[in-house]
Amino acid sequence: MSEKPFIIYKSSAGSGKTYTLTKEYLKLALAHPYAFKSILAVTFTNKATQEMKERILEVLSRMKIEIRPEEDLDRTLLTHFQINAPELQERAKRTLLAILHDYGSFSVSTIDSFFQKVVRSFAREIDLQAKFDVELDQDAVLSRVVDRIITKVMEDPLLHKWLVDYAHEQVQEGKSWDIRTGIQGLGKQLFQEGFKQYQQDIKLFLSNPQNVADLRKFIHAQRGKLAEYCCELKEEATRIRTENGLEWTDFNGGGRSFARRFEDLGAKPCPVPVLTDAQSKMIDNPDAWATKTSKQKNAIETAFHAGLGRILSEINTLTRSWNTLEAVRKNFYVYGIFKNLLEELVELKNDENILLISDANDFLKEITKENEAPFIYEKVGNQYQHFLIDEFQDTSGFQWESFKPLLENSLAENKTNLLVGDVKQSIYRWRGGELRLLLEEVERQIGSVKIRVENLETNFRSLPNIINFNNTVFSQLAGMLKSTLEEKYGVEAAGILGRAYEDVVQKVSDRKSEVPFKGKVRMEFIQEDKEAEEGGSEAQMLQKLPQVVMELQDRGYALKDIAFLVRRKSEGERIVHNMMQAAQDFPEYRFDVLSDEAMYLGQSASVKALVAGMRYIFDPEDMVAYTSMWYFRGVIFENEVSHELFSVEDLPSELEPKAAQLGQRMPEFLQMPLSEMLEELIQILDLAQSGKEKAYISGFKEAVFDFVGKNRADLAGFLEWWEENQQKRTVKIPENHDAMRILTIHKSKGLQYKVVLMPYLDWTIFDTSKDNILWSPFELEGLPSTIIPLSLKKELANSAFEQVYANEEIMAYLDTLNMVYVALTRAEEVFWSFTAYKEVKKTTSLNSLGINLQLLLENGSMKDAAVDLPVYFDGESKVFEFGEWGDKISSPTIKTAPSDLRWDYTPWQTLLKVRQLDQNLEGSDLLDQKRKYGLLIHRLLENSKTREEALQWIDAYWFEGEITQDEKGILQNQLNTLFGQELFKGWFQGEGVLLAEQGIILPGGELRRPDRVILKDQEAIVVDFKTGEKKKYYQDQVQAYMELVSEITKLPTKGYLCYLESGEIIEVTLVGKQGQLFG
Amino acid sequence: MHSFLRNTAQDILQSYPSLKEVTVVLPNRRAGLFFTQHLGKIIDKPQWLPEVKTIEDLFYGYAGNRPADNLTLIFELYKVYKKIHPAPEDFDRFYYWGEMILKDFNDLDQFLADAEKLYRDLSEIKVIETDLSYLTENQIQLIREFWKSFNLQDKGHQDKFLKFWQMLHGLYLAFKEELDQKKLAYGGMLYRQVIESLESIPKPERQFVFVGFNAFTKTEEVLLKHFIKKFDAKIYWDLDAYYIQDQHQEAGLFFREYMKDPVFGPTFPDTLPSEIASRKAKIKTYAIPLKVNQSNLVGKILEEISGEESLEETVVILPDEQLLFPTLHAMPPNIDKINVTMGYPVKNAPVYAFLEGVLDLQKYTKIEDEKILFYHKPVRDLLASPYLQHENTKEVQELLKSIQETNLVYVPQDLLAKVNSFFKMLFVKLTPPKIFSYLGEVIKRLHKQATEEALQKSYLMQTYKQLNRLGEILSDQQDVEVSIDFFIRIFRQVFREVKLPFEGEPLAGLQVMGVLESRNLDFRRVIICNMNEESFPPGGGMNSMIPFNLRRAFGLPVQEQNDAIYAYTFYRLLHSAEEVHMIHTTAGDQGKAGEKSRYIQQMAEEMDWTNRSMDEEVVFVPVDLSKSQVISIPKNEKIYQALERYVLKGAGERVTAFSPSALNVWLDCRLKFYLRYIAGMDEKSVVNEEVDPAVFGNLAHLSLEILYQNYIERKKSAVIEKSDFERLRELVFPSIEKAIRKQYFLEDNAEVKLNGQLAIARDVLQKYVLGVLAIDESTAPFEIISLEAEKKYRTAVVIQTPSGIRSVAVGGIIDRVDRVGETVRLIDYKSGTDKKSFPDIPSLFDRQLKNRNKAAMQTLLYGLLYNSKFPTESKPLKPAIFNLREIFKPDFNPYLQVKAGRGQGYELNDYREYKEEFDTELKKLLEEVYDPQVPFDQTPHEEKCRYCPYQEICERG
């Protein structure tokens, strides 16, 4: 084929990305039944993996039954393969079966799991241990690393001094002396690509302690110099002022005059005063220094020229130097111990035998660099020829570098490869996602000779109004944000916004344009009601929310059609509460919500009661736990809140028997396995009977279950684990349950809902308050250049690091744009949002999404826009409303009556008992010892045909740990004694058929197993071995055996009893029956 | 019901009436048990039992040896490895690699592969020589394929790989030789041995019958064919046409191969049974969110079993053994008998957790000045266990308390040893050789304690046995160095698997078993849990050092074979099933999505669904979250009783006083006040390695107190002058050391052992104290009137309550009172950043205010206290706050400022100017405390909840 092998699909929202992937996958997989084995489809999340697999199987399964040539997919495949429908059907069938029966080779996987697989197969070559666990919780790892560092303080004076200096500096600045938080904060960088890409340089720099010391000295010195200089300036300024007979208040502005800044020169802690924008305008503008009416006008002008003007203009440059120094200093201390952190991390990983999830990327990079693709495939055991990578905009630089050699290998053979993604939906930059790869880098690196770029431009997801609205909004919003940036940083720098949104305009699909309802967008801007009691616009919004949900229900929407999108999980939590409240206030409507992100197990009273109960069991002195346990039980049973419920001594009377029961069982509880204890506790607190919160209780049981599966199963450990992990545990509800979804924008990618509600549609675009870290090169004369961590702060804008700051701001704008893009394009039919309304003044900052949207909708009229936005904005109510409601729809609701499950508890002991091993452990007890040997000899003799076999068994017991080396000797001796007797020896050799392992079976299945039966031509011999005391009924037993044997064999039968400890053999004679038979 | 084993028993009985000459070989013992049971049901008079054994027994019998345990083998392997490898890693690190290598060797032998040819380096000789000619073209192709991928140009990884690879053949030979010499062996080695001397096996006088096999290893295959050809052995296959005739079905992989085989072929029946297709079982699948909820569902399904049915015909298959107990806990009453093949896992037992805890103790010990110290966490965990509290509950409680109070991060051995002989024995520092006798003793001791706990005794017994075994093995390996850590790892690995068998008749009642145990058994109703990929079939991943293509080339099993085996065990369950329930979970582990098992998908696509369907139920567990309540507790009699404690009665009677912080709490949140002071819900303190803010603040107070206290005593004058500061500065460090001792209840001369955090804290503290001194120096001279602990100030406030006039006690400790010039300063040290300005007195008592100035209220209260104690003092009483965090500010000023809004304020110079107003407000506050109309309710200001310990109860924060 002459087609270019490398296809890059740029797929805007709703453009049928999954469909395209499926189609491309099938184009490759249907080539022959086993073609699927050479395709690796990479998705971003496990969930996406799952869906992709299901989708492919679904299509194949359908094609197996019927081909629909009228559908695009089938048509494409028919043409692609140049075959007819029955042939395609046959191929689909064969591929489907091939996949289902070699399911392990059906390689649709996340990047992480593919990488881990490769890393595992190279474990030895990259010096990992043979078995390691992949650790996901990097924060916990970091916290252990920091612990280790702090313990080292006592042994490492250098480190000690360094950290104390660090703490001291914090203290001087009026911060807490606690240094842990700081280390922990910056330490997170250890796992980030931002840091990792410079890791080598940084390590090198830090490996020489002198470097850090020099750097520190330098910064110190510079700060000192600067401060000194500022003091000089201040003196000079004061001198000039007094020489001209002026006071600072004589200058324009009076008591608040810009001129007072001269006073601030050289002050502590910041010697350089910061000029506001207005104040900066005074530089080189002597006319403005005095008010028009000022009597001192001339004196002021003189003073300006005498040097004040110059000093003021110097302030800005000084600020710049100061900011630069401060930026370096800010993270300096923690940076200084990065070497220790790195070393400690390596050691910890080794000790705990773990691989961090973020390590896989690094290792893979190494592996693909070190090895040719074929060798990698050989070791992994999969031979991939085609790569299909989804969500490519979120791929990180490291990931791409790891993949690249494999892709190139495949491309070299002209095999088809595929990237799918949308720059506009890149919202994982904070995790390393590098959208430039998709935007331009890959094309640049691979070269256009092999690449074909396709744009998917039809939106199949949404109704026309939604699409048109989005088309307009995003073209304009992108432009708006871009021009804000252009003003600051120039056209060139802001260009990336334009390029990313170049192809934002989508076409409406035929099918959606035929629908009578065209879709609706409603964006409410809430004007804060100053009269209202409290809570501001959020409270007003929350009041409206239930109404919105009710209206939607009235219009026929099912709950599962509705999704709340939020930016933060905490917003989700508030909505959960709001909906719960609404469910009480408006019982005639439903407000069920479902969220993987906002419904924590720990919110449930049952779980709280159980945790408190466990705490109390762990520590019966813990009265907070005791009281909380009863209190939360009370919440479940809607008990009245009273003093009794909280008081330790006198519980409400109905609880007393419960408390007594608990008290009684306490000693037992501590000796029970955790899950059993939990069941008992549920029982005592009547939580199962309450019938409430089953999903939560189950979730908690599952938490215990998971904990016990992986950890040492003790209560102390569990409680600690729960403390740390409860924030990760949410209620699990099946996907298709009819409830409204609450999810973060990040999690909403790839999903769609008929109605999307965004109650909190606003956020700061460029948020410099979070201390995000940027790594930037830093050069100093006399010091090796290095890369240092900068905290993202406003001050960076005026420092040597302005470029870094600018880049970050531009990317933050793009992040925001992308985030709204993802949010707004989730809706199929209705988008409904809330934002606080702001009066726009000249000084209003444009650094928030809300204001930009508001400006856009209020007056963002544009000639050729598909939608003339301001037309739909009602200036009175501040509501933007576009599109009319359609007829009442009827969305099929799935019944989700709770399934019938069994909740009662049965203690397992009522059904089962553990077989008791009642041997005594005390080795000194001679009698027992002997008995033990007797039993062992018995066992080995009954299982052996010959003496040799018996000896083998002794070895086997020894291997199995049943006996010790010494005991082995004792047993061997005992055997020798026994075999010393001729009669005994005769049972283990010689003529006759030995039936050692065989016994007699009676009708019905009962077994009789004499230890030995020896059949000779003329007689049968029955032997039974015994240990311990002689017993009369042993003889009866042997007689019974003899009867059975003679009945089966029709031979005269001899019987013996042999006591193994003493070796005594007693012959048993058969009386009665035998006589009659053979007499 | 169709039953393979019954049919087979019947057939054997008919074909070989003299059972005693028959040997029946089955895949596992469990199948043997069922086989004999079926036999018993068929016969009508007593009979000899045939010999029933497993194929392993057969091999080991002929080999005249049994395999040694894995651990011994890995040790032996390591010893050989050390001789061969130029730079061997230590044993700890080698262990898992050793496991993998051993498994490879075992496979090699089981499958009769040629080790020399496998482990050769063909990277440079790209032509595969003729001595591989016994391989098929296909196999040679695979080998070529592998070596072709080599590209030896300075490729570090390939180099590493090759080096290791080339060593393996030598290792293999030397290892086997070593084992031979020691009369040791691993399984595969024995199998190979038997096959290599196959011809020498004498013709048995018995009839061999092989029953129910599916997949053979190469050695097994050879042996069986030999028996068939030479000894006329017979084979019964347990199979169904469904998966054999359909070439896709991996379940039939082996059968299809065997059917083509000239020896096996004829042993197959002419027409394959077709039970699966003809039965048309009722099939239902369930999707369920949580793993544990599967049990609730199983319980429900079992509830439906009618009384007439025999329970034996129902099986619950648990691919994940851990689900056993949840499942047992959900058994409905109609299940009165149950048989479980898995044992009771010892690792779930707390006593086992205790043993692990004992070992964890060893991980964090240290020796300082020849004293052994244990890290507090494992010690605390152990002390909390019932096993240590058994005899000396009181002593142990005391011990715990003192560890807590003195914040012993490391607990010295002697402190623990003195409790009793058990403690003495338990808390020692071990060397690896001592570990066994040590654990043995511990177990014996626990065993003795557990007089009535039969279950406990059994675990311990079992553990003891295993321990002996481990001990023996390791004691033979003295020459290999093993660390304690390694031992702990091995201990975990071994003991996590230890199970105690359950009592009871194996063949009666509901059957609960793992996947592999179900082989050859037939059931009418089949319930399978965990029908998820990674569970059934279990997660793939061949752990092998031999690359995939080479494994294939040399006939070693790869994933394909594994898949086939599991698929067979699944489809076999359908042979007789009339009702199949398959449960899979949708929420996976660790972010993995729960993927339904391929078998469900295969069935959906391939079964004949005409006239029936596979029902799918999505199981939904209701959420019904209880809504949190508003908590408001009305005052009742009991509460008044509690409040009486603060009321002064007769003269001289000691009562509790409201402290400034209690009053502040009351203003912040009445519920918090209630919970802390009335309900008495005080939090527990724990040993804390971190120096938390409270402790740090305490240390700061103590240091300053000690510093001045000692200085005054020595100087014999309470007046501090400028000239004193030089000396004072020198005393800072010792004062801090002393403070630390006091804080942690250490004896005066005890050496202070600092952990890292505390060492840093100490140094920081020094800077703070020096900072305070600098401020003081600038104020000097001054006279110190009192320092905190010396004097408690208290007073009575007379208030109006519904039950009349009451005098309520208010009191507190003033950090420092001094006199500067004509002013008496009432000083409070604070470690935070408190504001010093406030608009007016009522604002200090206004709970509506977001930033009510608590510190000001507190220090003004000091004024009240001081004033009432020394009513004659006429100098101004000036509150001051030394907040450490601000002490370095150039414009530090400790005095309160009265100032509203942005306006210019003024310094508060004398409490008395505000006395009246303050008194009135305070009275109002206290009257409210006693007001029956005011319940204890939650604060409406959620920001107050931020650091409240009762957040959870209130669902705030």
Ligand code: SF4
């Ligand atoms: S959590 Fe809030 S409402 Fe509850 S006691 Fe604490 S401060 Fe009061």
